[in-house]
Amino acid sequence: MNADPAATASVGLVESKRASFDEPLRLKGGAVLPQFDIAYETYGELNASRSNAVLVCHALNASHHVAGHYAGDARDVGWWDNLVGPGKPLDTRRFFVVGSNYLGSCFGSTGPASINPATGKPWGADFPLVTVEDWVAAQARLADRLGIERFAAAIGGSLGAMQALQWTLSFPERVRHAIVIAATPRLSAQNIAFNEVARQAIMTDPDFHGGHYYDQGVVPRRGLRIARMIGHITYLSDDAMMEKFGRVLRGKSGPRFDFDIDFEIESYLRYQGDKFASYFDANTYLRITKALDYYDPAADFGGDLAAAVARAQAAFLVVSFTSDWRFSTTRSREIVRALLEAHKIVSYVEVDAPQGHDAFLMDDPRYHGALRAYFDSIDL
């Protein structure tokens, strides 16, 4: 069936699954979700001692579709397929990998577009704000359901890294290793500023209708587009953008002297914006960016991150990328410093990669080599 030789290292055909939970979940913000679903996928087999499970946490716009492809669409490949699969750094012949979609998503877990059981209509603006801690609490229910008492590892990049880190704090005894990639222990004012611009773009879109746009049969596409364009600028490094697009003009005969697309980078951003607006939910976007803004495990410890991580029992691998200016290497070093101060087991890899924040999705041999070496050293 697979003619492509590269596909032999893929987990192949996968299926999106859904777990429903009827016991109410009290959220950090005070609201209670009476019931919820978590969408997930699994790859590999849980071993007899149930010691080989690895949780993959996804970032802002991704989903639980981590690896492989769905039936009927061989091109719909999981977002971390270069990492997860038989013979890959996170080897599914050895590990049982769980990709979990977070609460509030628009890819299958309960979110703003789901039906509110109290009204029989989509939650829309009434869907509560969820936090990284809430996501982890919901994932723990999923782990219970799958019979996983303790994960061999939790891994994630960016927002996914925050979840991996939070796992070690919310459930110290339930995760043996945390692999925290392109992370920050808290957003900077600049990070929050970018998020706020993105939110304003969505909320001021006339089609937003205060978040109840589902009833109106419209989508705040313009806002979502701009939000995504802003996001993309922060995911790439200046060098990577220059390298990829430079000042290349689309027209062969020089500038157009109008406001249509002149430069390749404009074309790229518009394309990314349009694509995103066609599949992503605006209410979800608002909530995820807020979850990012709010995340600050040190806040309850007077800003002392070392005190905050003191309760962790996991061993850590922290990875950062030199060209990442969204969550720079300095932010990862803050995490490392705190872990060292708290006498935790930690390794730190700083990859000299040019791609910026997005480097965590690439397959740089130094980066993947380090992950492979780390996973190989995990005893099962």
Add this chain to the structure above:
Amino acid sequence: MTDQEQTLLAARPDLAAIARWVAPQARVLDLGCGDGGLLRYLWEHKQAPGYGVEIDARHVMECLKNDVNVLQMDLESGLSVFGDGAFDCVILSETLQAIHHTEQLMREMLRVGREAIVSFPNFGYWPARFQVALGRMPVSTELPYQWYDTPNVHLCTLEDFEDFCRRLGIRVLERLALHEGRPVTLLPNLFGSLAVYRLGRLAPAAKDRS
């Protein structure tokens, strides 16, 4: 002792001395830790939990494979990620001569560590002196590089190093001159090819004694 360990100790004669000076269960930081061989040895023989600092990506990967805690950082930019007195012992093994910001690093080592162990090739070793006397830059087992391709920028003799320690307010607790893995007691600055020092702060603060 396993074959692997014997090979390690044969290749790096200073490591045996270093291992002897590290107290059981000491918290150790190994600067320029390579593939983590010493840290692994210290963990297995002294139950000393350690961290290595290494800049080279290939070595970092080897450390991860060897289950050694490694932090990929440049020593030249300091040890700011480590808190004051975070380690019992900070090791700089055969790396001193390649460091640019030598003073800064030595100060940092004794800020983050209660003690430091430093080893380096002795430039005062007689064949080196002899080669210089004959008008040539020394090339030997300890100093295998030609002048134009050497990573070594700060070579010194035992005397030079001890002057340097005095100037920085660093106390020499123990000194060992070695040649081919054996201690040299007669004229060590002439007959020792490798120097190993155990260092402490001149006036250790009372709280560090706890």
